[in-house]
Amino acid sequence: MRLLLLYSTVLRGGFRRYATYRVATVAGVFTNTVFGFILAYTFQALWSERPRLGGYDEAQALTFVWIGQAMLATVALMGGGFEEEFQQRIRTGDVAVDLYRPIDLQLWWLASDLGRAGFHLLGRGVAPMAVGAFAFDLALPSEPSVWAAFAVSVLLAVLVSFAVRYLFALCAFWLLDSHGVSTLSTLLGVFFSGMLLPLTVFPGSFGEAVQQLPWAAMLQVPADVLLGAREGGDVVAGWGFQLGWAAVLFAVGRAVQALAVRRVVVQGG
Amino acid sequence: MGAAAEPFLEVEGLEKVFRIRRRAGRLRRERVEVRAVDGLSFTVPRGEMVGFIGPNGAGKSTTVKMLTGILAPSGGRLRVAGLDPSRERVELTRRIGVVFGQRTTLWWDLPLRDSYRLMRRMYRIPAARYRENLDRCTELLDLGPLLTVPVRQLSLGQRMRADIAAALLHDPEVLYLDEPTIGLDVVSKSAVRRFLADLNSERSTTVLLTTHDLGDIEQLCERVLVIDHGRLMYDGALAGLHEVGESERVLVVDLARELPPISGLDGARTLRTEGPRQWLAFPASASAAPLVGRVAAEYPLVDLSVQEPAIEDVIARMYAGRTG
Numbered sequence: 001m002r003l004l005l006l007y008s009t010v011l012r013g014g015f016r017r018y019a020t021y022r023v024a025t026v027a028g029v030f031t032n033t034v035f036g037f038i039l040a041y042t043f044q045a046l047w048s049e050r051p052r053l054g055g056y057d058e059a060q061a062l063t064f065v066w067i068g069q070a071m072l073a074t075v076a077l078m079g080g081g082f083e084e085e086f087q088q089r090i091r092t093g094d095v096a097v098d099l100y101r102p103i104d105l106q107l108w109w110l111a112s113d114l115g116r117a118g119f120h121l122l123g124r125g126v127a128p129m130a131v132g133a134f135a136f137d138l139a140l141p142s143e144p145s146v147w148a149a150f151a152v153s154v155l156l157a158v159l160v161s162f163a164v165r166y167l168f169a170l171c172a173f174w175l176l177d178s179h180g181v182s183t184l185s186t187l188l189g190v191f192f193s194g195m196l197l198p199l200t201v202f203p204g205s206f207g208e209a210v211q212q213l214p215w216a217a218m219l220q221v222p223a224d225v226l227l228g229a230r231e232g233g234d235v236v237a238g239w240g241f242q243l244g245w246a247a248v249l250f251a252v253g254r255a256v257q258a259l260a261v262r263r264v265v266v267q268g269g
Numbered sequence: 270m271g272a273a274a275e276p277f278l279e280v281e282g283l284e285k286v287f288r289i290r291r292r293a294g295r296l297r298r299e300r301v302e303v304r305a306v307d308g309l310s311f312t313v314p315r316g317e318m319v320g321f322i323g324p325n326g327a328g329k330s331t332t333v334k335m336l337t338g339i340l341a342p343s344g345g346r347l348r349v350a351g352l353d354p355s356r357e358r359v360e361l362t363r364r365i366g367v368v369f370g371q372r373t374t375l376w377w378d379l380p381l382r383d384s385y386r387l388m389r390r391m392y393r394i395p396a397a398r399y400r401e402n403l404d405r406c407t408e409l410l411d412l413g414p415l416l417t418v419p420v421r422q423l424s425l426g427q428r429m430r431a432d433i434a435a436a437l438l439h440d441p442e443v444l445y446l447d448e449p450t451i452g453l454d455v456v457s458k459s460a461v462r463r464f465l466a467d468l469n470s471e472r473s474t475t476v477l478l479t480t481h482d483l484g485d486i487e488q489l490c491e492r493v494l495v496i497d498h499g500r501l502m503y504d505g506a507l508a509g510l511h512e513v514g515e516s517e518r519v520l521v522v523d524l525a526r527e528l529p530p531i532s533g534l535d536g537a538r539t540l541r542t543e544g545p546r547q548w549l550a551f552p553a554s555a556s557a558a559p560l561v562g563r564v565a566a567e568y569p570l571v572d573l574s575v576q577e578p579a580i581e582d583v584i585a586r587m588y589a590g591r592t593g
Contacts (some may be wrong), residue, residue, distance in 0.1 A: 006390040013387065017378040020419070094372045099339045101374070101391060102362040156530070 006103070007111040010226050014082075015116025018123070024122045025178060028073060036069040040136055054201035059139040060227050061198070066132030067223045071154065073124035074117045075161040075218045077189040079182060081202040082113040082162075083169040087182075090172040099261065106253060110162055110189040117158040141228060149235050153222035157244035160217040162187075163249030171254070173260035200229075217242040271559060276312035276348075277475050278336065283309040283345035285331050285499075287592035290320060306501035307333040308345070315442070318465075320490035320507070322480065329479050337365060338476070362393060366441030368433050370448035375420045380429050382416040384553035385438060392439035406434035409464050426457030433461065437468070443475040444468075444549055450482055458516065462488050483577050486589055495584055502584070511553040516583040519576040520549040520560060527568035545571075550569055553578055 018025075040062050047058040056064065086109055089095045098105060099186065132138060141147065168185040172178040190196060192215035199210050199220045210216065221238040224230040230238050285306040293299040306328045313319050323329050334340040335347060338361050352361050356480060375384040389399045395528045407413050410430040413590055415423060423431060429449065436444060437446030449465070466489055468474050478490060486493060486507055495503040503510055510516075520537070523546050530539040531547055537560055540548040551560055557575050562569055 002390075002393055006387075009387050013376055013379060013383060016383075019378065020378050026581045077487065092372075096334070097367065097369060097372045097374050100337055100362055100365070100367040102359055103391060 007107060010108060010111035011115040011118075015119045016111035016115075018116050018119040028124050029127045032069040032072055032124060033131050034075075036128050037135070039065045039068070040132070043072050054198045054202070055229065056198065056227070057139070061227070062132075062136045063138040063140060063227055064194075064198050064223050065131050066136075066138060068134070068219055070125040070129040071121075071157070071219055071222065072195070072225060073120040075155065075157050075193075076113075076117070076165065077161070077193055077195055077218065078186050079165075080174055081165055082109050083114060083165040083182075086166075086169045087172040087178050090131070090169070091176070105261075106166065106250070106257060109166065110159075113162050113165075114158065122152065128151050139227060141226065146226065146228065150226040153225045153235075153238060155240065156239060156246060157218045157222050159246040160214050160242055160249065161189075163246055163253055164214055164218075166253045167249065167256060170256050170260050189215055189218070192216065194223065195219055200222070212216055214245040217245050275314065277315040277317075277350060278311075278313040279346070279348040280312065280332075280336075281310050281346040283332070283335065283347055284343045285328075285335060285340065286436075305499055306335070306342075309496065309499065310345075311494055311501060311504060313475060313477070315475055316469070317492065318469045318478065318490050320478050320480065320486040320493040321496070322486065322584070323496040323502070327497045330447065330495060331409065332476070332496070333447065333479065337361070337367060337445060363439065364442050366436035366439070366444040367447055368429075368436045368444070368446050370429065370446075370451040373420070373428060373432055373499070374435055375428070375431060377421050377447075378419055380417050381412070381417055381423070384435060388435055388438045390544065394439050398440070398589045400407050402438045403434070406437060409467065410434055411460065415453055418501075426453045429453060429457070430461065430464075433464070439447075439454060440472070441474065443477065445479075447479045448478070448481065449478070450485055451455075458484070458575040477591055487577075497584060508554065510583060514555040516578040516586060517550040518553045518557065518578060520551060520554065520557060520564075520571060521574045521576060522547050522549065522564055522568070523572040525571055531564065531568065534560060536560070553583075 035209065043061045043065055044058065047053055047056075048062045051057065053061070072078065076083075086095075089098065095105075098108070133140060155166055165185065169178075171181045177179060192199075192210055192213050199207065199216055201207070202210055211220065221242055223232070225235055225238060283306055284304070287303045287305055289301050289303055290298045291301050293312060306308070309328070309332060321329055321332075331340065333340050336349055336354060338349075338356075338358035341355040349361060350364055350366075354361050375381065377387075379472070385403060388394070395404070407416070410433065412427075412434060415427055415553055417433060420428065420431070433446075433449065446465070450461055453461065462485065465476065469489075476489075478485060480486060491506060493503065493505065493507050494501060495510065519540065522531075525545065527542075528547075530542050531537075531549060532539065534549070536555060537549045537551040540550050542548070548563075549560070561573060564573075588591050
């Protein structure tokens with residue numbers, strides 16, 4: 001109970017920290033919207049040539065674009081989450097101070113990142129989606145239950161995304177310059193989440209394989225839930241897929257962290 | 270009270286060895302052992318304020334890391350408040366406070382008050398106690414107007430005071446301070462020192478102070494531990510350290526005009542001259558007053574200042590004296 005109180009304070013702090021930077025939020029919304037338009041016109045061209053590509057009709061494909069733009073910041077597909085600060089603290093040795101606190105490092109950053117994701121969902125998600133819905137014919141559901149199922153899936157997507165970014169961030173303990181790793185993380189995230197093209201578009205065994213990777217849990221699964229491409233038992237299976245990856249990656253993150261913390265002193269401070 | 274004699278920090282034959290792999294050719298790597306802490310022993314009773322000094326890389330921060338439990342010793346025995354730090358780290362974190370001059374634990378983007386509320390949750394501080402401690406720190410460290418300011422807007426001195434308060438809200442039994450006055454102006458420095466002195470005398474908080482600033486030690490610590498190469502070089506009063514190291518202070522005098530080097534003063538020798546300014550060295554243990562009096566009487570004195578010996582110089586001299 002008291003632990004919940006602590007981490008909810010951290011979560012609220014995470015939310016408010018990002019809420020402080022209003023200009024950055026407006027700039028982000030603008031960028032998401034512009035990218036949304038570019039991708040939407042590209043998808044329109046593609047789907048008019050190849051209708052039902054990836055199992056979606058044109059309205060669904062366009063909706064996929066705007067779901068992607070709305071979730072881009074929330075699941076931090078292109079970075080911009082807690083990991084930048086965490087890596088910085090590792091590099092400078094400030095992380096040692098965090099270890100002097102009676103907290104769990106992973107849960108601490110998770111709470112902080114959930115707060116950030118909450119803010120990004122509202123601040124960076126709603127506006128691009130509204131613009132998209134205004135400018136294009138989108139296939140958005142009217143049943144509240146589908147939206148509720150989508151909300152659960154978004155939360156799970158943030159958990160998986162956090163766990164992946166936590167692992168990448170821990171690399172900073174071994175690498176003095178982690179820019180390369182961050183770039184790799186962004187590339188993998190953008191491609192394998194379905195951000196560029198829905199994963200169902202890819203043919204054959206490659207298409208099947210990419211849908212089993214953790215990045216699929218960050219956008220493809222929640223998008224399919226909202227689009228109605230997953231219904232009933234498939235929704236639950238999608239949640240299970242997300243939860244499974246979250247659990248595995250959390251466990252790996254903890255193990256790597258235990259190894260990494262032993263290195264703290266080597267970085268000095 | 271019998272408990273006073275009971276050691277609060279107990280360090281016995283403490284060792285920390287790092288194995289580092291170093292390049293030894295194009296592909297070959299060799300393992301090198303670095304003994305960062307090499308058989309360190311000392312005890313500190315509850316309520317004592319101890320200066321912990323030594324050159325960079327002497328093993329100070331490695332020792333502090335072992336005392337706080339984030340690093341496990343390679344050998345020796347270690348107890349803080351009866352706990353084994355590396356085994357009981359989380360239990361220990363609730364009873365210690367840590368301030369690193371160069372690092373902050375505060376939330377950068379949010380008002381200072383938010384970080385303190387977080388500390389309250391983190392350490393489960395009862396509401397009444399929290400308010401009392403916060404009020405006290407706010408008053409003594411002059412934080413009142415800062416509580417609503419985002420941390421990123423604080424000056425270095427303000428941030429340092431804010432960090433010290435953050436480390437004390439949960440009434441730690443022992444406080445580890447690493448360079449708490451680094452980069453601070455004279456006013457902030459003296460505010461921080463006064464606060465620490467009060468804390469130690471009123472709450473009998475045990476304090477271990479790591480610093481390069483001799484002024485911190487002089488004004489706060491009765492006892493000094495000097496370590497170098499991971500070993501204890503000296504344990505005793507600061508004055509004794511000067512004697513052991515035969516250190517010197519320097520009197521800088523500005524005369525009315527350029528004169529030949531001042532000579533014939535007992536116990537002082539002229540180090541150098543530059544126009545009307547001259548540098549006179551005299552033993553750190555001696556008072557500057559008689560020397561100043563004689564210079565003023567015999568020379569056209571315009572201005573003067575006294576330079577304290579740097580701690581590194583004292584230690585270097587002491588080290589040279591022992592081995593040489």
